[in-house]
Amino acid sequence: MYKAVILGTGPAGLTAAIYLARANMEPVVIEGPEPGGQLTLTTEVENYPGFEQGILGPELMETMKKQAVRFGARFERGLVTKLKSKSSSFTIVIDSMGDIEAEAVIVSTGASAKLLGIPGETEMIGNGVSTCATCDGFFFRNKRVIIVGGGDSAMEEANFLTKFASEVLVVHRRDELRASKIMQERARNNKKITWAMNRTPIGILTDGQKTIGLEVVNNDSGENENLDADGVFVAIGHRPNTSFLKDLNIVDETGYINVQPGSTHTKIPGLFACGDVQDKTYRQAITAAGTGCMAAMDCEKYLEGERILDWSQNLS
Template sequence: MREIIIIGSGPAGFTAAIYAARAGLKPLLLASSVEAGGELMNTTEVENFPGFPEGIQGPELMLKLQEQAEKFGTEVVLDDVTAVHLAGDVKSVETGYSGTFEARSVIFATGSAYRKLGLHDEERLSGRGVSWCATCDGFFFKTKTIAVVGGGDSAMEEATFLTRFAEKVYLVHRKDSLRASKIMQERAFANDKIEFVWNSEVVGIQGENAVEGLQLRNTVDGSTSQLPVQGLFVAIGNDPRVHLVHGQLDLTAEGTIAVEGRSSMTNLPGVFAAGDVIDPHYRQAVTAAASGTVAALDAEAFLAALDQAEAEASDLVTAS
């Protein structure tokens, strides 16, 4: 039986693994068979992760994190988790091909997935003008004309933030009114760089090697039009990857795993969570990594307390 199993291979998962491995816990990290490395594997230049003043490619950063985790003794298995059983002293994790693993503690670092438009060219031009994170990629669109898709607070926040860099920001929304909070709407309406494109949805992304324009369809009369832009930011929400824990772990109103205060402790002893799966707001690589640190330290303390309790119980039996 393992001391600790970490599910997820983004910054939170690998950072938790680094700390757990250095504590001598020999963690097992289960990474997806097809999405190992998390969302950063789809990111080109990362310039806001500390320690890389010249920037670093997303996949290269994840490779370095994995190498560091393995250096200290983490075992990484590329397999998909299909079910978990978290109640009781022994936690079990079932995988698609590698069988079932057991451990005294588990850290969930499964992240979240950005909602996508579902267009073919959305994937093809990812990192070439298509993005889901303004704070990650906005810097690369200085003096450009770009579009943001969405109508909620996230879309207003992304559009407003992007005006720091872009020459013009179109905000494309499929209705004629926004669902964003009043204050976020007022900020967007007051910004001279933002122009709203109402009753419209993106049905095509144009460009061979980079985004050159969008094809829009009017949701009222069905007519189509072209919108020349050099970037597209999709801000229609994201979904925490919590399907494995439904009915076992408490969730927040935002759908993330609920934890106690600033800790990583869930409602079940020995089960911890870190990264975007507990964070509905910041969703940055560095905050996820910090959260992974917290989870590893919490798990280490939990296991140490278990060992102490078991030792005391053994002493009582011997004394009697």
């Protein structure tokens, strides 16, 4: 029986590991198939405090892991397939380790950006293809970029990118946007935003080293078109990694974990959530790390006996 098990090794999980390890809680961290989370797909991170010249995403994650190990956190590799809640403990089913038991669990499995599934997309992530305008917009100052999507998030990111790019071309596979009217109006009124409607992306264009545009099918004519751009931003939503929690009834209709406002408590005592798995708004490394700190402190108090709170309050 472990005291605390942390699921996930992004900024949230690693921060929680650092705090719990320093508190002598001997946390066990389960690394999934993508250790380090989405930041391992990011080449340069320039908005994480403390690194004046920026830092590579994988390097930042490796540094955080080493810091957790230094204080005594233990790391195990495996994919969690199910989490079972008992009266005062949890059973974690892991493909490579079998079942393990824990008094408390912190879920920090993150959310994965939905991708288009077209040739060149995954290969060029971090080299002209991005799923985060807030993270990478700065690198496209005075350049032409494409954003793919038609919802509120796409419109919001398109407007944000105009702070840097000389032109933002919105590509959407339908002739009407899904975004709310107010978000559409803001985008339509932005002179830097242009439109390529009713076009379906079919491939990322590269010169062998960097992204140079997007190949699409014009749904009106049926012909292929090449849209020139220095960067392609995919904004078609995120999918929280919570399928293994389906029997616990702690996620909302979109799959994000419900937590008690102002904390990381779920409605199940001893089960905490931090990072993008419970954050559908900010999704930044620094906010994930902040909630990782919160989860560790909430978890520590729980393990030390502060178990009289009603964790189900305000949670469905």
